[in-house]
Amino acid sequence: MATFAVGDVQGCHEELQRLLQRIGFDSREDTLWFTGDLVNRGPGSLEVLRFVKGLGRRALCVLGNHDLHLLAVAAGTAALRKDDTLEAVLAAPDRNELLDWLRRLPLLHHDASLGYTLVHAGLPPQWDLDLAQTCAHDLETVLRSDHYPEFFRQMYGNEPRRWSPDLAGMDRLRFIVNCFTRLRYCDTEGNLELKAKGAPGSQAPGLLPWFEVPGRESAGLHILFGHWSTLGEIRDRNVHALDTGCVWGGRLTALRLDGDDSGGWYSVDCPVAQRPGSD
Numbered sequence: 001m002a003t004f005a006v007g008d009v010q011g012c013h014e015e016l017q018r019l020l021q022r023i024g025f026d027s028r029e030d031t032l033w034f035t036g037d038l039v040n041r042g043p044g045s046l047e048v049l050r051f052v053k054g055l056g057r058r059a060l061c062v063l064g065n066h067d068l069h070l071l072a073v074a075a076g077t078a079a080l081r082k083d084d085t086l087e088a089v090l091a092a093p094d095r096n097e098l099l100d101w102l103r104r105l106p107l108l109h110h111d112a113s114l115g116y117t118l119v120h121a122g123l124p125p126q127w128d129l130d131l132a133q134t135c136a137h138d139l140e141t142v143l144r145s146d147h148y149p150e151f152f153r154q155m156y157g158n159e160p161r162r163w164s165p166d167l168a169g170m171d172r173l174r175f176i177v178n179c180f181t182r183l184r185y186c187d188t189e190g191n192l193e194l195k196a197k198g199a200p201g202s203q204a205p206g207l208l209p210w211f212e213v214p215g216r217e218s219a220g221l222h223i224l225f226g227h228w229s230t231l232g233e234i235r236d237r238n239v240h241a242l243d244t245g246c247v248w249g250g251r252l253t254a255l256r257l258d259g260d261d262s263g264g265w266y267s268v269d270c271p272v273a274q275r276p277g278s279d
Helices: 013-023 045-054 065-074 087-091 095-103 129-143 148-154 169-182
Strands: 003-006 031-034 059-061 109-111 116-118 185-187 207-209 223-225 239-241 251-256 265-269
Touching: 003 013, 013 045, 013 251, 013 265, 045 059, 045 087, 045 095, 065 087, 065 095, 065 148, 065 169, 087 095, 129 148, 129 169, 148 169
Parallel strands: 003 031, 031 059, 116 223, 223 239
Antiparallel strands: 003 251, 109 116, 185 207, 251 265
């Protein structure tokens, strides 16, 4: 048995199948962790959703910003963008089953036995594991309720920028979703800067990648994340960046989390499915 973490697939079904051949994935015994953004921009979002859902307990995935965008479009609270590739999912006969499964995915997964924590984007510096799990549960409860369309109507926005235990209502939920699915940079005071999206070195003075903010409460965790295709792989610290830009013509990457090859990295090259973008 083996456990692998896989970076953002974004509808690149053929590349995912090639990567699974590369790692020798056995769906009867092995487990895949996905960093989120299963869908959008690539040509095979419907096939990816059906495949990952069909793996049952052999797959674990956290929600990404593109997954939430699909759910918001399906709920009628957001419009398709010109570079979205979600039409096949929205027109599929099994659409409702797939979207209901997607809506019930977690925002964070922590495995104490393996020693890894999985999120799509990042954690703000004020959150330790307990607080991150509490915040994830708060938002998951809303997404899995009958009131989820109301959340999607107010989900988009960059405020509030800083965590406070006094945050409540939509301010609290919007901050939580922005951390888990959009975060890249913070300032040294722990304020989110969601407009900065380029590679490190391109940001304005005073901004740091979220995992480099001094005093980060989650610094002792081994965190797996995606979302940041221009960041590249990080292998030499307690954060492991797995989005290597498959949909932009980069690579699709997997990291072995257990066994004799624990820490082993695998990847397959990918053709260009979209021109480079910011998300």
